[in-house]
Amino acid sequence: MNDEPPNARSNPDHERTRNAETDGGLDPGIGRNSPSEPEPTETPPFGEPMDVPPEYRQEESVVEHRSLRSRIVRGLREDKLALFGAVVVVGFVLVAVFAPYVAPYDPGATFGFMQSPDSYSQADVDGDGSIERVWHPLGTDSFGYDVLSRIIFGARVSLAVALATVLVAFTIGTAIGLAAGFYGGWIDSVLMRYVDFQWAFPEIILGVAIIAFAGGRGVENVVIAIGIAYIDDFARLIRGEVLSLREEEYVTAARAIGMSNRRIMTKEILPNAVAPLIVQATLMIPLAILAEAGLSFLGLGVSPTTPTWGLLLSDGRQFISRAWWISVMPGIAIMVVVLAFNTLGDGLRDIFDVSDSEVEQR
Template sequence: MSKEKFVFVEQTGEGSEAVRPSLTYWQDAWRRLKKNKLSMLGILTIILILLFGFVGPRFTAYSYSDQVNDYKNLPPRLELFQFGDKYFHVSKDYNMFLVDENGTLIERLKLDPLKRDMINKIYVYELGDEEVKLDFSYNLLPTKMGYDYDMTLEYNGEIQQYPAVTKWNKLFPFGTDGLGRDLLTRVMYGAQISLLVAFIATIANLLIGVVYGSISGFEGGKVDNIMMRIVDIINSIPLVLYVILLMVWFRGGGLWNIIFALSSVYWVSMARLVRGQMLSLKEQEFVLAARVMGVSKGKIIFRHLIPNAIGPIIVSMAMMIPSAVFTESFLSFIGLGVSAPMASWGTLANNALAGLTTYPYQLFFPAMAIAVTMLAFNFIGDGLRDALDPRLRKG
């Protein structure tokens, strides 16, 4: 190549050479993690979920067990019939509510049993000295005889067939369940239960799996064979089935029973991972040098081998958290979770099944919470894998 194709940079004095600042392993990992937009989005989402679950209940007017029977099965959005300056909402079970123009519930109207016509499906509600008449016989006709509406509302001689406006439920933003409990508050408390179980079980699994796998991989030989055969026996039973059997043996659910059941079995994947790391690291020169210097096996494992395998360990731990969240939700869904009236996301999903077609919002919010949490942790895990694995560095 000719010299004309090269352009030489003129030196401007001291410091003209571009020197990259020295970074530690963790500083470099954080620098690369920040470049992953999905991982940062996942971290932000988890922070918001933690604030939602642990700080949010302080700002709600209800607890997870408070029942307001007058306001049961109310949706997040209220369809309002407008008569002048008065707004009425009719729930799916034909309860009548007086609502203000902003969507705040004022009161539930009392049904007059003497004026109720069960044959013609006409209900009369009391509003002070006035009456509000609800006729939903149209909804019961096989063909509705050409009517395209389900019911009519009559107040002060005026009849309306369709809701005039739709407003967000200001008193219960997520709606209420069949017992009149605030779903927003229960989803918040469900976040506490689900995340607490996931984090404690993951930390316990981390400690057991790392120690067990380190000893197995470092010792090798017969010790390794015996310890790994134990892992194989535990792994031969599906993990979820094993947890279910433990929960049945405990004769019921409960927060600490779930934590113990998850901690007793979920460490096997971590043990296999750490064992593989130990088998490769123990052949390195720095381990040989430590042995020659008389360093004990325990110090070699905990001061040299485990710190050098911390990257894959952290990635695996980040991936175990969404799995623990899902398993806890599944156990609660099948009735082996926390006891009523406490609520986890799985319990809320189970409670919503009975009225799924009529009140789908009762399943939507806990299911969305589970999905968003698992997705956020998976984003974080993928980002940590790219940031902590030297083989995947892209600069």
């Protein structure tokens, strides 16, 4: 408080106020213990002891501020299960991204048919004419493809489709929920009736209908089909958030300075509603993986030849009694990823559930 503000006025009254505040002179009985904090009777922020010299106190509180990201990092460190989920998710994403380098063989390379896990076959893998002995940790399928390589390449499509799907649902759902919650009235009625209508449809049936309507299989159509089917979850969630947030005083304050509705929605309300959305998105991804697998299983997946987890599962079903691993192995992959996303989502929800103040003071 010793640096004068650049435009300090020479008004004596004004000087008096500021001085009274800095030396606690306004109310001599209070404020002796920390002379340069104007409101010493308040609980010191972030749990520092009262006698920390004020010059340190300020520095520290800046460092101590919790951004969304630092809260997530901190929360994950404490919640081991969520951390495990995060590690598995990241692991799968990395494997998917670097599939050509990670997968032992080309997903289109054929070997011996229906070899059991941990078996070997003879093949010319690198194409130099010499036959080598190759290992199939998860066996091969009915066409002689290596199951592990198929699963690794399948992760690419499955995860990408899931992420894109959730992104579509997130974007459209947020827009709908934001508008419905913020404007209320007939806009709310129309939008939410649409959401109800959609909610009443089983997702898979809706997906099938949309794919049929969009003209058949294909990555984009699958993404659109599943994405649309999940709009309602996001729309409902964000509408509920907005309904409470729009009554906040800072929204009134934003209107008082003449802020446009659009800016209020995007700058004032949305950032405060984003935490539950992140949780929801994390929990929707496994559902999207399953939905994609379901569509693939029904033969409405991305394409009959592109390996996805659902398609692998589906391909193996007629051989389930003779070669269980063809279906079970991709099934395990699906299960592990879904589980990982769910634990991560639950962990994130716990992190965000703690009210802001508690986190700040921890």
